[in-house]
């Protein structure tokens with residue numbers, strides 16, 4: 001079945017795709033719709049739209065749906081999908097671009113506090129070169145006033161050595177800070 005679009009509708013659709021392609025430096029026309037990305041994604045059960053659907057929605061110009069989806073925030077950036085993609089599309093980069101656009105253009109995040117968590121994570125990376133789990137969890141619970149959230153899970157992880165009390169320092173922290181400065185993360189990093 002062929003679908004005919006008016007020139008204007010077509011150009012609005014393409015505009016969102018072009019914006020994402022420009023930011024992520026990816027060519028989404030290379031997507032074959034094969035679903036290999038979705039088949040290999042370890043987090044897909046938590047997504048409201050699969051990675052394949054996100055790419056298809058971008059190409060259809062469904063900007064609001066994409067930028068308010070849970071998927072763009074729950075993507076782990078693990079790059080498994082990129083490894084499998086026959087079109088060599090870096091989906092994590094696409095997700096990053098969607099998150100950035102969603103923040104900058106003020107789209108509503110699908111879940112309360114998801115943006116706060118994201119900002120806290122990036123702030124720790126900018127500060128320490130990594131995001132120490134204990135500090136991240138404490139700050140998140142403090143900011144959301146849910147002081148004992150996941151306390152039992154945290155205790156068990158701590159006892160198994162999966163969470164450290166003090167953040168490990170990384171080398172070249174200045175280099176990391178200057179990368180953040182160059183990328184202009186104003187409005188994203190927290191004080």
Ligand code: SF4
Nearest residue numbers: 031032034035037085
């Ligand atoms: S694996 Fe690549 S080509 Fe296949 S649906 Fe996903 S993005 Fe498209």
Ligand code: SF4
Nearest residue numbers: 041075076078079081
């Ligand atoms: S990078 Fe994101 S979309 Fe791709 S496999 Fe990992 S979690 Fe899934």
